[in-house]
Amino acid sequence: MLDIKNLHARIADGREILKGITLSIGPGATHAIMGPNGSGKSTLAGVLAGKPGYEVTQGEVLYNGRDLLAMPADERAREGVFLAFQYPVEIPGVNNMYFLRAALNATRKQRGEPDLDAGQFLKAVRAKLKLLEIGEDLLQRGVNVGFSGGEKKRNEIFQMAMLEPKLAILDETDSGLDIDALQTVAKGINALHSLDRAVLMITHYQRLLDFVVPDQVHVLANGRIVKSGGKELALELEKTGYAGVGDAA
Amino acid sequence: MSSDTAAISNLGALRDSYKYGFVTDIESDTAPPGLNEDTVRFISAKKGEPQWLLDWRLDAYRRWQKMENPDWAKLRIAPIDYQAATYYSAPKLASGPKSLDEVDPALLQTYEKLGIPLHERAALAGVAVDAVFDSVSVATTFKKTLGDLGIIFCSFGEAVREHPDLVRKYLGSVVPQGDNFFAALNSAVFSDGSFVYVPKGLRCPMELSTYFRINAAKTGQFERTLIICDKDSYVSYLEGCTAPQRDENQLHAAVVELVALEGAQIKYSTVQNWYPGDTDGKGGIYNFVTKRGACRGARAKISWTQVETGSAITWKYPSCILEGDDSVGEFYSVAITNNMQQADTGTKMIHLGKNTRSTIISKGISAGRGQNTYRGLVRIQPKAQNARNYTQCDSLLIGDRCGAHTVPYIETRNPTARVEHEATTSKISDDQMFYCQSRGLSREDSLSLIVNGFCKAVLKELPMEFAVEAQKLLAVSLEGSVG
Numbered sequence: 001m002l003d004i005k006n007l008h009a010r011i012a013d014g015r016e017i018l019k020g021i022t023l024s025i026g027p028g029a030t031h032a033i034m035g036p037n038g039s040g041k042s043t044l045a046g047v048l049a050g051k052p053g054y055e056v057t058q059g060e061v062l063y064n065g066r067d068l069l070a071m072p073a074d075e076r077a078r079e080g081v082f083l084a085f086q087y088p089v090e091i092p093g094v095n096n097m098y099f100l101r102a103a104l105n106a107t108r109k110q111r112g113e114p115d116l117d118a119g120q121f122l123k124a125v126r127a128k129l130k131l132l133e134i135g136e137d138l139l140q141r142g143v144n145v146g147f148s149g150g151e152k153k154r155n156e157i158f159q160m161a162m163l164e165p166k167l168a169i170l171d172e173t174d175s176g177l178d179i180d181a182l183q184t185v186a187k188g189i190n191a192l193h194s195l196d197r198a199v200l201m202i203t204h205y206q207r208l209l210d211f212v213v214p215d216q217v218h219v220l221a222n223g224r225i226v227k228s229g230g231k232e233l234a235l236e237l238e239k240t241g242y243a244g245v246g247d248a249a
Numbered sequence: 250m251s252s253d254t255a256a257i258s259n260l261g262a263l264r265d266s267y268k269y270g271f272v273t274d275i276e277s278d279t280a281p282p283g284l285n286e287d288t289v290r291f292i293s294a295k296k297g298e299p300q301w302l303l304d305w306r307l308d309a310y311r312r313w314q315k316m317e318n319p320d321w322a323k324l325r326i327a328p329i330d331y332q333a334a335t336y337y338s339a340p341k342l343a344s345g346p347k348s349l350d351e352v353d354p355a356l357l358q359t360y361e362k363l364g365i366p367l368h369e370r371a372a373l374a375g376v377a378v379d380a381v382f383d384s385v386s387v388a389t390t391f392k393k394t395l396g397d398l399g400i401i402f403c404s405f406g407e408a409v410r411e412h413p414d415l416v417r418k419y420l421g422s423v424v425p426q427g428d429n430f431f432a433a434l435n436s437a438v439f440s441d442g443s444f445v446y447v448p449k450g451l452r453c454p455m456e457l458s459t460y461f462r463i464n465a466a467k468t469g470q471f472e473r474t475l476i477i478c479d480k481d482s483y484v485s486y487l488e489g490c491t492a493p494q495r496d497e498n499q500l501h502a503a504v505v506e507l508v509a510l511e512g513a514q515i516k517y518s519t520v521q522n523w524y525p526g527d528t529d530g531k532g533g534i535y536n537f538v539t540k541r542g543a544c545r546g547a548r549a550k551i552s553w554t555q556v557e558t559g560s561a562i563t564w565k566y567p568s569c570i571l572e573g574d575d576s577v578g579e580f581y582s583v584a585i586t587n588n589m590q591q592a593d594t595g596t597k598m599i600h601l602g603k604n605t606r607s608t609i610i611s612k613g614i615s616a617g618r619g620q621n622t623y624r625g626l627v628r629i630q631p632k633a634q635n636a637r638n639y640t641q642c643d644s645l646l647i648g649d650r651c652g653a654h655t656v657p658y659i660e661t662r663n664p665t666a667r668v669e670h671e672a673t674t675s676k677i678s679d680d681q682m683f684y685c686q687s688r689g690l691s692r693e694d695s696l697s698l699i700v701n702g703f704c705k706a707v708l709k710e711l712p713m714e715f716a717v718e719a720q721k722l723l724a725v726s727l728e729g730s731v732g
Contacts, residue, residue: 091685
């Protein structure tokens with residue numbers, strides 16, 4: 001589903017952040033990318049989702065066989081790539097529900113499906129709200145405006161649950177969550193699991209992985225994947241820290 | 250890829266997107282170009298006006314001659330040759346049709362094309378329309394329905410003929426002939442406009458609206474609107490405007506006067522979409538308008554809501570004179586300047602009575618090389634005990650070649666007054682754009698969503714049908730402003 005080959009990327013000041021990443025994720029798989037601060041985790045998420053400000057200098061990314069990097073960000077989203085933001089952005093004056101409906105209908109249009117009418121939409125919304133233990137009042141507020149840290153993260157997963165992406169990239173979704181919220185968010189991620197979807201979780205800590213169990217764990221250090229393994233690798237990192245694997249880079 | 254750095258890379262879209270730029274081919278009765286006392290007499294004679302009104306016009310003309318173009322606004326205005334313009338142009342046969350059936354089909358088609366069907370059966374339910382084409386009103390819908398209730402809604406010319414006492418009593422009572430350069434010019438040469446009178450205690454059951462259309466070339470439009478709400482009455486009035494695409498600038502200098510007596514409420518909404526000129530600033534309407542309302546009795550209320558997206562230059566300050574105790578003034582404004590457009594707009598809230606309150610919410614959006622200035626005055630006079638004002642001015646910048654300016658004047662002559670002013674300036678952030686796009690929305694849709702959110706506090710003041718139009722218009726006006 002996602003094939004990253006020798007991906008190099010730099011930021012505006014010319015510094016190279018990704019220095020040759022190769023990674024393949026098949027349908028139905030859940031991968032975790034772990035690594036210390038500054039290792040390039042969020043850059044990878046940004047490059048995959050099409051965030052401005054990065055320049056890919058080498059390598060390629062294929063998404064279901066298509067050149068992902070050639071697509072604008074909005075097209076990637078409509079084709080099923082979803083990024084859960086580490087820091088969700090506030091859009092004052094835009095009702096959260098309205099925003100979600102616009103997003104959902106944009107995606108449906110791409111798939112050749114008709115717009116959801118208000119009734120169908122509301123029904124779908126209610127089911128997902130319950131799953132993520134979100135109050136309906138959150139929908140009537142401006143997008144992320146005045147949300148607590150936990151509410152913002154839940155709202156990201158709620159959007160994901162509504163948009164039903166093929167490839168979900170979760171950028172530090174666990175940061176800033178207490179244990180209850182973490183479990184709820186994990187429930188949302190697990191509910192999305194299916195054989196035709198893939199999940200890429202980016203995290204600093206292994207605790208999310210207690211609830212969303214990855215098939216593979218990759219350690220990112222200094223812009224490269226320095227070690228890959230099963231879920232036990234995450235536990236190992238928890239004990240030894242990143243210092244040990246960092247040396248391998 | 251960044252919306253800031255690469256903004257304005259694709260500005261061609263706007264010219265094509267002005268869908269009202271067509272010209273109606275119709276025979277017109279036009280005054281020779283130029284302006285002198287004979288022009289004023291010509292217009293007055295065309296309208297068959299009484300002597301007092303001609304004298305009033307001539308008085309205005311003489312005042313105007315002694316006045317100078319105002320230069321205090323933050324606007325760059327190419328010199329206007331007042332002798333080159335035409336001051337009267339009316340479609341032939343259209344003067345005072347008795348019914349809609351007598352209106353020239355070409356005119357009906359024009360309004361149809363503008364989305365304003367004039368046949369009552371096809372008209373928007375609950376909206377009565379006065380259609381002003383160049384210098385004259387060509388049709389007014391639902392006149393009889395309203396007339397049965399005692400509400401007068403007609404062209405200005407008809408009001409002069411049928412209701413001279415009302416016109417004579419209130420004309421110039423809010424905006425005197427010599428008020429300012431453009432108001433004086435209007436007072437001398439105004440050709441038509443709308444007149445509304447709502448009798449005591451009556452709530453006008455439908456929205457009243459005037460649709461202004463400039464069609465003829467090299468012609469100015471100088472309309473005059475007068476709305477009087479008698480004690481404890483209410484009216485909601487809408488105004489829309491478009492003009493063909495032409496390479497030369499055309500002058501639109503209107504005057505609007507509102508009078509709200511004790512306990513009356515007037516809600517005046519404008520969606521201004523005059524031709525803005527092309528992307529290089531060629532052509533477009535000069536929109537130099539004086540709008541003012543007077544709350545003449547206790548508990549009167551006047552609300553101005555404007556969405557200003559068109560015109561090459563906008564110079565406009567809809568204001569409220571709060572004479573009555575406990576009277577209320579409101580001003581809600583969205584002004585967009587894209588490409589080479591300039592706007593200097595705002596309001597004046599003059600507090601005279603006790604416990605008078607005013608609210609000002611202004612949202613300025615600048616894109617391209619647009620320059621957008623909010624200019625506002627809040628004046629609390631000595632007798633205005635416990636007057637209150639709240640002002641909020643927000644500016645949004647798209648790209649790095651546009652400008653936003655805020656010029657608030659606050660004059661308080663009463664120690665019990667409370668005046669609050671808040672102002673913010675922000676840029677549409679790449680983060681906001683990316684967030685929307687990462688949810689599948691196109692760049693244009695993302696921008697439109699963010700801008701509509703920014704303007705929400707104003708848009709929610711518009712009547713429903715207008716709010717939808719205004720939202721679309723915001724999106725169209727900003728087309729091409731992100732690369």
